[in-house]
Amino acid sequence: MFPALDTELKQETLADPYEDFMYHHLQYYGYFKGQRGSLPNSATQQHLWKKTPRHQLHGSFGERENLIPDTLQREKLLWPTCLPSAGRAQIESVSRGSLMLSSPLLRTRQLIYNELDDVNPRLQEPRELFPFFSGKGPLQAPRWPIECEVIKESIRHIEWVPPQPEYFYQSTGNEEVPEIVGEEKGTVVYQLESEGSYFTSSRVGGKRGMIKELAVPLQGPEDHTLLFESRFESGNLQKAVRVGTYEYELTLRTDLYTNKHTQWFYFRVQNTRKDTTYRFTIVNLLKPKSLYAAGMKPLMYSQLDASTHSIGWRREGSEIKYYKSNADDGQQPFYCLTWTVQFPHDQDTCFFAHFYPYTYTDLQCYLLSVANNPTQSQFCKLRTLCRSLAGNTVYLLTITNPSRSPQEAAAKKAVVLSARVHPGESNGSWIMNGFLDFILSDSPDAQLLRDVFVFKVVPMLNPDGVIVGNYRCSLAGRDLNRRYKTVLKESFPCVWYTRNMIQRLLEEREVLLYCDFHGHSRKNNIFLYGCNNNNRKYWLHERVFPLMLSKNAPDKFSFHSCNFKVQKCKEGTGRVVMWRMGILNSYTMESTFGGSTLGSKRDTHFTIEDLKSLGYHVCDTLLDFCDPDQAKFTQCLAELKELLQQEIHKKFNQLGQDMDLEGNWSDISLSDIESSTSGSDSSLSDGLPVHLLNIEDEVNQKKFKKKKKKMLQTRKQRTKQYQKNHLMRKFKLTEDAPEKAGFTSTLQKQPTFFKNLENSTSVMKHEKPKLNETQLNGRDKGTCREPSVTTLTLLKNQERTQVPHRSKKPGFTVPCSPKKSTNSSQEPAPVLEAGKAKVTGLHVLRTLAPRSNTGHPAVRQSKRTPESSLF
DSSP states (O other), rough: OOOOOGGGSOOOOOHHHHHHHHHHHHHHHTTOOOOOGGGGGHHHHHHHHHHHHGBOOSSSSSSSOOOOHHHHHHBOHHHHHHHOOHHHHHHHHHHHHHHHHHHHSSSSEEEESSSSSSTTOOOOOOOOOOOOOOOSSSSSEEEEEOOOOOOOOOOOOOOOOOOOBBBBBOOOOOOOOOOOOOTTEEEEEOOOOOOOOOOOOETTTBSOOOOOOOSSSOTTTTTOOEEEEEOOOOBBOOHHHESSSSSEEEEESSSSSSSSSOOOOOEEEEEBTTTTEEEEEEEEOOOOGGGGGGGGOOOOEEEEHHHHHHHOOOEOOOOEEEEEEEEEEEEEEEEEEEEEEEEEETTOOOOESSSOOOOHHHHHHHEEEHHHHHTHHHEEEEEEEEEEETOOOEEEEEEEEOOHHHHHHHHEEEEEEOOSTTTTTTTTHEEEHHHEEEEEEEESHHHHHHHEEEEESSOSSHHHHHTTOOOOTTTTTTGGOOTTOOOOOTTSSSHHHHHHHHHHHHHHHHHEEEEEEHHHHHSSSSEEOOOOOOGGGTTTTTGHHHHHHHHHHTBBOOOOGGGGOGGHHHHSSSSHHHHHOSSSEEEEEEEESEEEEEEEBBEOOOOHHHHHHHHHHHHHHHHHHOOSHHHHHHHHHHHHHHHHHHHHHHHEEEHTTTOTTTTTGGGGGGHHSSOOOTTTTTOOOOHHHHHHHHHHHHHHHHHHHHHHHHHOHHHHHHHHHHHHHHHHHHHHHHHHHTTTTHHHHHHHHHHHHHHHHHHHHHHHHGGGOOOHHHHHHHHHHOOOOOHHHHHHHHHHHHHTTTTEEEEETTTTTOOOSSOOOGGGSSSOOOOOOTTOOOOOOOSSSOOOOOOTTOOOOOTTOOOOOTTTTOO
């Protein structure tokens, strides 16, 4: 089967045991049928490995070049999406010329062939323990549920900023309201198969076997039927029905393993006709209110425009109408979105989306560029937080400059940021992208932030939902932003490990701020949800950061849309759970799917650049918030008090009451003044799926049993047991040494002591242990009693004095037992109080200088003091 090798490789070599083993192994399984001498031994193959660099790919993934995979392995790696064109051409040429692809005899994945000399097989390199890239390997392809069909095409889009503002659609009031006719009067031109009731397993590439062609076949060049497709990453379209020549009714797929959450859409159409008006109507939306009713337009992307004119996503659509459907399934009402559009080219491939898509592959390519950057990789460490249900990696970034000493590292405060817990809210990823662009840059402000803080960033909390095109849920069929208190680590690993990471972080250092990036479908602008602080010492402090952010981004961020009320139905959200864990500044950032109603951007849609700029403004506001010169902080507090007084007056005026607020207005509960966050885009918790109820009960029962077992051993019971054991040891000692003086009197007292002990225990069963005056006076005077009884009494008294929340009197000593010394170095560090001018451990911070109103990093003129240290 193998021809003669090169003369260099034909040299006589000693027999290799490994060669002999592989020969018999391959021959036994039918993979090798050539002559024994035609298989090169390991020594010769090692020589070939070193001499032939064409076995490897160069310059794409770091110092260790990666071997060319075979067909099945290539499907698992994202070579086409992240390699340069030269690398892609090299892979394609190897794939076409590889003997592995052409020979039916070689079916093993253990042998690899080089590019030119196809007759020299060699063993593939061993796989790493974890398919995780660190700048030295290819990306792992997304894992899909086993029942999902996935097309093999790679869907990628260019970024583009429109040269002119994209204004809201102005309704004329004469928009057509199409009647829903359905399959009975229309023709189904695209339909996905239904999935199972719950997630079972996953694999790269989804469903095994051949991919079915779901779009209807065209009857000829004059057939104008659009060809639909959504079986790609983040795609969502369940069915398309042609109800007219150029009219289509679209049904969105609900979140996998649920029967609701239809909001996000992202699909492809082909076979377009130029200058022809098409109408699309989505028929199964569930929300009674939407920004489409306020002028928001859908997004469209043309591949021909992208390739020829570098034009990306843009707002398109006319006759936009959001209305209640006349069709009803008897359980919940449906709402419809209809719009008309004209395609720019004939025979074009176009995409429609609810918002700018940001896929799991987009994130991986971005993180790979960071890992390959020699500068950024010095202060940005990329780790795996956990694996999702489908086995996709949830990434954790730790961003901070190296510290000069352990004390300096320990003094840094932490900031925790996360995004995409709701997979259909892609605007959160674009804000996160802008934040990462700035914090990883060489800007002086970015360097200062990295010197002062440790940033923990989870850029995509729900990769499974992002991959399959869900709007709110994970593959468990539940909203993860209601599961931060869960005990089911295996069912909700992403939020469980995030909470656990933050808990461990709080044990190490103070967490100054937590913020989770979201999207909002019913309100314009960008705003925050926070948590009212009940501690009067930090009254209104949780509102300072949002107010500062509104001043730094006045045309995007609306402080009046912020809300700080904690509702019972939101107890499982990230911001409330982190707030109850002790993070004062805990927020959910809501970014609209629409645009701005403020300032210079009034009545215009947000672009990708607008969202990225908000990530920069978060960094900018963080510097203002921690500025040692607390002038801005104090000014914001004064403004907040004035605004609160106005809200209180307004509230009482609405109720028709008069109240003098001069003396006691600050004692009014802020929760009574604010309205609820019912306008939030968050859904109520659905409870656990049926198949997880028993599992949660078992986990809770185990925890309860463990706690119950601990509670059986109370302090009184432990003391009683200790006393009995102590006296029994004395019995044994007295039996071994009966000649001891005074033993008889002691022995006579012991039965009485046991009786008294049992009686006292039964009397004190429901009472708290107290120290009587005689014991206290005896200790103060330094008197000691009989050794056998006094020692036990002192032990009991010592335990009583160690009850939590009980203060010890000054000068209180125990003369008969030495007191352990306390280590003063273990005392907690003082907590930074907002409003104070001094930052703990911080000697030099940002130089106060006149701020530019442009808000762009390139225009900022902030400098660091070179001769100063940061801590």
